[in-house]
Amino acid sequence: MQKLSEKKKEIVEEMMKEAFQHATCTVLEECGWPGLTMERVAEKAGVSKGTVYNYFKDKRELVWCVMEKLISDLEKRTGEIFRRNESCADALRELIREEMLSRKKNANIMTAFLHAFHEEPELRKRMFDKRHPFLSLQAMIEDLLERGMEKGEFRSMDPVAMRSILNAILMGVSRQWAGGHLTLAPDVMSDSIISLLTDGLIIKGDDRP
Amino acid sequence: MQKLSEKKKEIVEEMMKEAFQHATCTVLEECGWPGLTMERVAEKAGVSKGTVYNYFKDKRELVWCVMEKLISDLEKRTGEIFRRNESCADALRELIREEMLSRKKNANIMTAFLHAFHEEPELRKRMFDKRHPFLSLQAMIEDLLERGMEKGEFRSMDPVAMRSILNAILMGVSRQWAGGHLTLAPDVMSDSIISLLTDGLIIKGDDRP
Amino acid sequence: MQKLSEKKKEIVEEMMKEAFQHATCTVLEECGWPGLTMERVAEKAGVSKGTVYNYFKDKRELVWCVMEKLISDLEKRTGEIFRRNESCADALRELIREEMLSRKKNANIMTAFLHAFHEEPELRKRMFDKRHPFLSLQAMIEDLLERGMEKGEFRSMDPVAMRSILNAILMGVSRQWAGGHLTLAPDVMSDSIISLLTDGLIIKGDDRP
Amino acid sequence: MQKLSEKKKEIVEEMMKEAFQHATCTVLEECGWPGLTMERVAEKAGVSKGTVYNYFKDKRELVWCVMEKLISDLEKRTGEIFRRNESCADALRELIREEMLSRKKNANIMTAFLHAFHEEPELRKRMFDKRHPFLSLQAMIEDLLERGMEKGEFRSMDPVAMRSILNAILMGVSRQWAGGHLTLAPDVMSDSIISLLTDGLIIKGDDRP
DNA sequence: TATGAATGAGATTTCATTCAT
DNA sequence: GATGAATGAAATCTCATTCAT
Numbered sequence: 001m002q003k004l005s006e007k008k009k010e011i012v013e014e015m016m017k018e019a020f021q022h023a024t025c026t027v028l029e030e031c032g033w034p035g036l037t038m039e040r041v042a043e044k045a046g047v048s049k050g051t052v053y054n055y056f057k058d059k060r061e062l063v064w065c066v067m068e069k070l071i072s073d074l075e076k077r078t079g080e081i082f083r084r085n086e087s088c089a090d091a092l093r094e095l096i097r098e099e100m101l102s103r104k105k106n107a108n109i110m111t112a113f114l115h116a117f118h119e120e121p122e123l124r125k126r127m128f129d130k131r132h133p134f135l136s137l138q139a140m141i142e143d144l145l146e147r148g149m150e151k152g153e154f155r156s157m158d159p160v161a162m163r164s165i166l167n168a169i170l171m172g173v174s175r176q177w178a179g180g181h182l183t184l185a186p187d188v189m190s191d192s193i194i195s196l197l198t199d200g201l202i203i204k205g206d207d208r209p
Numbered sequence: 210m211q212k213l214s215e216k217k218k219e220i221v222e223e224m225m226k227e228a229f230q231h232a233t234c235t236v237l238e239e240c241g242w243p244g245l246t247m248e249r250v251a252e253k254a255g256v257s258k259g260t261v262y263n264y265f266k267d268k269r270e271l272v273w274c275v276m277e278k279l280i281s282d283l284e285k286r287t288g289e290i291f292r293r294n295e296s297c298a299d300a301l302r303e304l305i306r307e308e309m310l311s312r313k314k315n316a317n318i319m320t321a322f323l324h325a326f327h328e329e330p331e332l333r334k335r336m337f338d339k340r341h342p343f344l345s346l347q348a349m350i351e352d353l354l355e356r357g358m359e360k361g362e363f364r365s366m367d368p369v370a371m372r373s374i375l376n377a378i379l380m381g382v383s384r385q386w387a388g389g390h391l392t393l394a395p396d397v398m399s400d401s402i403i404s405l406l407t408d409g410l411i412i413k414g415d416d417r418p
Numbered sequence: 419m420q421k422l423s424e425k426k427k428e429i430v431e432e433m434m435k436e437a438f439q440h441a442t443c444t445v446l447e448e449c450g451w452p453g454l455t456m457e458r459v460a461e462k463a464g465v466s467k468g469t470v471y472n473y474f475k476d477k478r479e480l481v482w483c484v485m486e487k488l489i490s491d492l493e494k495r496t497g498e499i500f501r502r503n504e505s506c507a508d509a510l511r512e513l514i515r516e517e518m519l520s521r522k523k524n525a526n527i528m529t530a531f532l533h534a535f536h537e538e539p540e541l542r543k544r545m546f547d548k549r550h551p552f553l554s555l556q557a558m559i560e561d562l563l564e565r566g567m568e569k570g571e572f573r574s575m576d577p578v579a580m581r582s583i584l585n586a587i588l589m590g591v592s593r594q595w596a597g598g599h600l601t602l603a604p605d606v607m608s609d610s611i612i613s614l615l616t617d618g619l620i621i622k623g624d625d626r627p
Numbered sequence: 628m629q630k631l632s633e634k635k636k637e638i639v640e641e642m643m644k645e646a647f648q649h650a651t652c653t654v655l656e657e658c659g660w661p662g663l664t665m666e667r668v669a670e671k672a673g674v675s676k677g678t679v680y681n682y683f684k685d686k687r688e689l690v691w692c693v694m695e696k697l698i699s700d701l702e703k704r705t706g707e708i709f710r711r712n713e714s715c716a717d718a719l720r721e722l723i724r725e726e727m728l729s730r731k732k733n734a735n736i737m738t739a740f741l742h743a744f745h746e747e748p749e750l751r752k753r754m755f756d757k758r759h760p761f762l763s764l765q766a767m768i769e770d771l772l773e774r775g776m777e778k779g780e781f782r783s784m785d786p787v788a789m790r791s792i793l794n795a796i797l798m799g800v801s802r803q804w805a806g807g808h809l810t811l812a813p814d815v816m817s818d819s820i821i822s823l824l825t826d827g828l829i830i831k832g833d834d835r836p
Numbered sequence: 837t838a839t840g841a842a843t844g845a846g847a848t849t850t851c852a853t854t855c856a857t
Numbered sequence: 858g859a860t861g862a863a864t865g866a867a868a869t870c871t872c873a874t875t876c877a878t
Contacts, residue, residue, distance in 0.1 A: 009840095012841095016841090032327065032328055033327075033328065034328050037867085037868060037869085038868080038869065038870085039867090039868080039869095047841095047842070047843085048842065048843050048844060049843085049844075049869090049870090050841095050842070050843055050844065050870090050871080050872085051841070051842050051843075053869095053870070053871080054840090054841060054842075055841095058869080058870070059868095059869070059870090089411045089412075092410075092411065093411075111327055114384070115324050115327060115328070117388065118241070118242075118320060118324065118384070118387070118388055119241070119242065119243045119324075124388065124389070124390075128390070148411075152412065153411065153412060154410050154411060154412065155404075155408055155409070155410055155411075155412055157401055157404055157405070157410065158393070158397060158401050160393060161393055161397055161398055161400075161401035162401060162405070162410065164381075164382060164385055164391050164393070164398070165378055165381075165382070165398075165401060165402060165405060167381060167385070168377055168378045168379075168380070168381020168382050168384075168385065169374055169377045169378060169381065170377075171377070171381055171384075172373075172374075172376060172377020172378065172380055172381045173373060173374070173377050175323070175327070175377070175380070176373055176376070176377065178327065179326065179327060179333060180333065181333070181336075181337065182373050184367070184369060184370055184373070188367060188370055189370055189373070189374075191367075191370075192366055192367050192370035192371060192374060193374060195364070195366055196366070196371070196374060196405070196406070196409065197405070197409050197410045197411050198409050198410075198411045198413060199364055199409050199413075200364070200405065200406055200407050200408050200409035201301075201363050201364055201366065201371065201406045201407075202298045202301065202302075202357075202362065202363060202364075202406050202407045203298075203361065203362060203363065203364055204407060204408075246850090246851065246852080247851075247852060247853085248851075248852090251861095256859075256860085257859065257860045257861055258852090258853090258860080258861065259853090259854085259855085259858095259859065259860050259861060260858080260859055260860070262852095262853070262854085263858065263859075267852075267853075268852065268853090450745070450746065451745075451746065452746045455871090455872065455873080456872075456873060456874085457872075457873095460840095465838075465839085466838065466839045466840055467839080467840065467873090467874090468837095468838065468839050468840060468874090468875085468876085469837080469838055469839070469840095471873095471874075471875085472837065472838075476873075476874075477873065477874090507829045507830075510828075510829065511829075529745060532802070533742050533745065533746075535806065536659065536660075536738055536742060536802070536805065536806060537659055537660065537661050537742070542806060542807065542808070545808075546808065566829075570830065571829065571830060572828050572829060572830065573822075573826055573827070573828060573829075573830055575819055575822055575823070575828065576811070576815060576818075576819050578811060579811055579815055579816055579818075579819035580819060580823070580828065582799075582800060582803055582809050582811070582816070583796055583799075583800070583816075583819060583820060583823060585799060585803070586795055586796045586797075586798070586799020586800050586802075586803065587792055587795045587796060587799065589795070589799055589802070590791075590792075590794060590795020590796065590798055590799045591791060591792070591795050593741070593745070593795075593798075594791055594794070594795065596745065597744065597745060597751065598751070599751075599755070600791050602785070602787060602788055602791070606785060606788055607788055607791070607792075609788075610784055610785050610788035610789060610792060611792060613782075613784055614784070614789070614792060614823070614824070614827065615823070615827055615828045615829050616827050616828075616829045616831060617782055617827045617831075618782070618823065618824050618825050618826045618827035619719075619781050619782055619784065619789065619824045619825075620716045620719065620720075620775075620780065620781060620782075620824050620825045621716075621779065621780060621781065621782055622825060622826075636861095639862095643862090664846085664847065664848085665847080665848065665849085666846090666847080666848095674862095674863070674864085675863065675864050675865065676848090676849090676864085676865075677849090677850085677851085677862095677863070677864055677865065678862070678863050678864075680848095680849070680850080681861090681862060681863075685848075685849075686847095686848070686849090
């Protein structure tokens, strides 16, 4: 009997937390990172300021939870893509296509977190601490690149640099969407990125007709 | 007589503005975007808080002017690179090498402005208003891509998408340097980017041994 | 039948109140006066916050009850000491010895109530209202002093002033223990106080050798 | 020339700080320690909240400065008394008379600081750090007691315990005045204390007629 | 009666901006 | 023009108290 009510409580708590995380995302979309105040999050969730503090110790904790969820989802999606594709090249292509689609939708939130990440050293510290999904995600990508190079699917390049460039492309395109100075559709962007990864941009002298 | 003193006044005003812009950059480097307070800018410039307001209407105006100068410099440098190289591919390569070098040095400032840009819709609006160096810079790059494609130096791709990707790479690498989660040297990064642009990453089936 | 259940109810209520009073003391010992929150009291009593309000109108009421109990106990102990000793001087000596022992143990709680007493005018008002154990305790001590003077056991002094000084010593020593800036043992302190009361500190000219 | 304006500035700053310290004391007298808010201090000083922060880093700093001044004054007064009197017994008597007079006036403030001292571990730490007037004051009193014992002016007692008792009496009487449950005049109190110190309270068997 | 989530007043602190000197 | 003290809006966080379940 006890268990039932405890279970219920847990579920409700989970629901509330999710509601606050959702509210946070909405506020971020509407007001951006500097407009993210506890007051607004509470208002958006339809409760009062104090209530948020019943679920999250402080603002950092709230932001941290939202970020963790986003990254964890991203990591899961990426992991599935990598498992689904035997070929590294195919995995990379699918990753890019998926990411472009999802980031177009969440462009503002992704960008807001980029800022949070940059502004709060605490956040950075926690991300690079221990076995965090963020690090695991980075490792997965680097691993894909290394395996691809070993198997001869990818050209031989510095895998750290290449991972960094990939991240830059994915985040940068998000940011441009969020900033409103990129209006191309996600599939156009993914096609272009894949085309770049497949053929490069510059035609070498000996390739020219 | 009047004119001479007016000229003098103008020069002094120009010097003061430059001093404030320089101070702003220094503060950004040392304290980051959220640490950019009028107090600190004034202190770094060796004057008092109130004086800054004699030259800039408000904080936005100050930030705006600094950004404008940075972008204008960037545009000039880019223009020179493009003029110096007859080959589009060479121009692109030099652009990347130069940018990596300069962005490594100014990583914090570049990233700070990315944030400013994202946080202040006003800033975005002004960037895309009128004939602004930012738009002109974008146009130059897009033009380079188009010319390169026409001349057969570049593969045929959507030039807007390609420009967006290039921007993403340059800004993203800056950001990673600023965040401390990229430690590779600028020449390693430019080599990797150029290698990607030249050969791509994925080896096509018919290329494989 | 009604009466039995009412009796039971009363007993339960009394037990609950005592539990809360005990919890309050524990919290005071662990967290001090500013750390005394309703949350902590409830937690320490093993119930929820709301329950405390079923037994005490508000925080003041709770604190008030705890103080009342403490003072009432003190009054009882003092009364017993006074009854046990025929000699006023012996009674005073035993009082001091007992008080030093008990106050060393409860230094934090005593001090906390000193604060409560000072912070809440309401509390002071109630203490001096009606026939309160606090007033009764004061009267008992004053009475002891007066009787002692009449019997020639004590020198003749203003009994109100003397009572005030005695109180000051007892509370002050508690406070210094609580603050951590007194480390002498209770028996050393009681010996010193008794020595002072017996012989004074200053040697008169005509006593000197 | 520069010097003149700097001097003026310093004087103004000093005056402002003093004004805030005075305002703090007034607020303490009127609202007690828990009623001491920055808002009220500012209001009492006739400025706005933010202005207080131009002179004191934070609330602690303000409180700290006020306490330091009080204790420093007390130390100076005590030092002078000790220097004025060759006899230790006379010095002690004068100290008590002076303290009773000054503490009657500042009873609320003294008591408030007792509370501050108890509530803020930070404050305690700083008080017992290094060569602080508070420690120096304690040492002076202990020294007086020791000298008096050596010279045969005081009976031989544990000087630490005796200092503790003296402190307890002085602070305790302050507190009782502040709490309103002591209405005797300062001179009555000092006479009683001195009488206690000179003759004790309890008459020994062999002294009895 | 017990619960504990929700509330919201209130406290501290920061900082862009103003304005008298 | 320069100054920098004063301002006050706004943000974070705490906790006594209420109330629906």
